[in-house]
Amino acid sequence: MSTERQESKLIRNLGFWDLMAIAVGQIIGAGIMSSTGVAIGMTGTGVVLAFLLSPVLTIISIFPVAILSSAAPTTGGPYRYCSRLVGKGLGMMYLLLHVTSYSVAVSQYSLSFGSYFSSIVPSVDQHLVAMIILTLFYAMNLVGTKSAAMLNKVITVALFGGLFLFVAFGITKVDMAYVMDPSHLFVNGPMAFVSTLALLSSATAGAQFIAELGGETKDAGRVIPRVMVISTFGVGILYVLIALVAAGILPIEQVADQPLTMVARQTMPGVEFYLFVIGAALGATSSTLNATLSWITKPLLVACDDHLLPQSIGSVSKNGVPYKLLTAFYIIGMVPLALKLDISFITKFTTANSLLTKLLVCIALFALAAKYRDILARSAIKVSPGMTKGLAVLGGVVLCVLSYSLFANLSVAVVGFLAVLVVFTAIYTMVFTKNIKIENDLAVDYTSGNE
Numbered sequence: 231m232s233t234e235r236q237e238s239k240l241i242r243n244l245g246f247w248d249l250m251a252i253a254v255g256q257i258i259g260a261g262i263m264s265s266t267g268v269a270i271g272m273t274g275t276g277v278v279l280a281f282l283l284s285p286v287l288t289i290i291s292i293f294p295v296a297i298l299s300s301a302a303p304t305t306g307g308p309y310r311y312c313s314r315l316v317g318k319g320l321g322m323m324y325l326l327l328h329v330t331s332y333s334v335a336v337s338q339y340s341l342s343f344g345s346y347f348s349s350i351v352p353s354v355d356q357h358l359v360a361m362i363i364l365t366l367f368y369a370m371n372l373v374g375t376k377s378a379a380m381l382n383k384v385i386t387v388a389l390f391g392g393l394f395l396f397v398a399f400g401i402t403k404v405d406m407a408y409v410m411d412p413s414h415l416f417v418n419g420p421m422a423f424v425s426t427l428a429l430l431s432s433a434t435a436g437a438q439f440i441a442e443l444g445g446e447t448k449d450a451g452r453v454i455p456r457v458m459v460i461s462t463f464g465v466g467i468l469y470v471l472i473a474l475v476a477a478g479i480l481p482i483e484q485v486a487d488q489p490l491t492m493v494a495r496q497t498m499p500g501v502e503f504y505l506f507v508i509g510a511a512l513g514a515t516s517s518t519l520n521a522t523l524s525w526i527t528k529p530l531l532v533a534c535d536d537h538l539l540p541q542s543i544g545s546v547s548k549n550g551v552p553y554k555l556l557t558a559f560y561i562i563g564m565v566p567l568a569l570k571l572d573i574s575f576i577t578k579f580t581t582a583n584s585l586l587t588k589l590l591v592c593i594a595l596f597a598l599a600a601k602y603r604d605i606l607a608r609s610a611i612k613v614s615p616g617m618t619k620g621l622a623v624l625g626g627v628v629l630c631v632l633s634y635s636l637f638a639n640l641s642v643a644v645v646g647f648l649a650v651l652v653v654f655t656a657i658y659t660m661v662f663t664k665n666i667k668i669e670n671d672l673a674v675d676y677t678s679g680n681e
Contacts, residue, residue: 305445392510
């Protein structure tokens with residue numbers, strides 16, 4: 231395979247704090263701001279327990295990515311692991327789920343921003359605001375990944391300040407007896423609680439996506455796993471406090487499926503409320519959108535270099551940005567906003583597909599331990615092949631349960647549409663890519679010269 235690949239034009243300039251800003255921004259905006267109200271509607275005050283368990287389940291589900299990214303840090307991480315360790319069929323399936331998940335996720339984060347913006351400017355159309363903010367961050371990411379990471383550092387400081395205000399003004403007003411009342415903990419039964427755990431798996435799982443940036447990260451084998459673990463548990467602690475305030479002050483029926491501003495208005499004076507909305511609500515959702523656009527193109531870029539997708543759409547600009555692919559995600563992300571789809575539906579569909587992508591990564595990890603022990607031995611996370619297989623199986627079981635619980639809440643038409651896409655992808659792989667051979671290049675560093 232030729233080493234003259236578009237990914238060789240990427241620039242290795244991301245360090246620990248750059249990745250931490252991207253990871254924290256991805257986690258917070260993806261979860262606490264856009265999913266908490268939906269989760270309260272699903273399980274009541276059980277959302278607090280769900281957020282307490284979520285980081286543990288997240289580490290189980292993303293540990294395969296952490297091991298793989300430590301052993302073989304690379305651009306387009308999970309796609310590359312699936313296609314190299316198992317085969318192009320699994321790689322193509324990952325691409326399908328990636329596109330259907332995260333193009334819609336871009337809409338989710340934009341619409342979440344719009345809903346919070348409309349809480350301080352009620353006269354505006356939140357879908358229009360969402361389209362504007364998506365356009366703004368699309369333009370920012372055209373400039374380069376480093377610029378996007380620097381912007382996320384600034385936004386992250388603002389959002390932590392806003393979240394601190396939310397907790398500080400609300401925690402003393404929480405009615406713990408109300409929160410712990412069994413009739414409030416599981417208002418829709420045990421299965422709804424499991425579905426909530428599945429939904430919130432996206433709330434603390436944002437750190438996994440920095441594996442896509444392995445080719446642009448300095449000392450990636452050590453830095454990426456560290457950032458994953460620290461950011462996941464650190465943000466998880468903050469989430470529990472926020473969930474207590476969100477679910478423990480007003481009646482469940484008032485806060486179900488509502489943004490956090492519903493509670494913030496009741497607990498904060500005017501100035502502090504606006505600081506919360508600007509710093510935390512708008513900051514968190516915009517940082518996640520910005521972070522997502524920085525890595526979302528990487529799996530498809532590698533697939534273009536692999537000839538599984540047309541090479542012409544994988545062009546990289548002088549700023550190190552796959553601009554055609556980024557533009558495609560921008561256009562697809564605009565569609566749900568133009569159609570004014572409901573954020574609850576968008577969130578559940580995105581999360582269900584995202585869980586399936588992690589399941590494919592578990593399969594890749596099992597293959598790594600079974601057939602490529604020399605690569606596994608390079609990991610900074612020292613685990614035996616047997617333990618690695620066990621972690622892959624455990625992660626797969628957890629993800630199957632969580633995925634099923636969410637798909638059961640989607641319409642037959644939506645599930646059927648996804649099934650049709652899976653069949654189409656299988657046919658495309660067998661017919662149009664049958665003669666393409668993919669070399670296992672996990673040990674090749676394409677960006678080593680671009681410090």
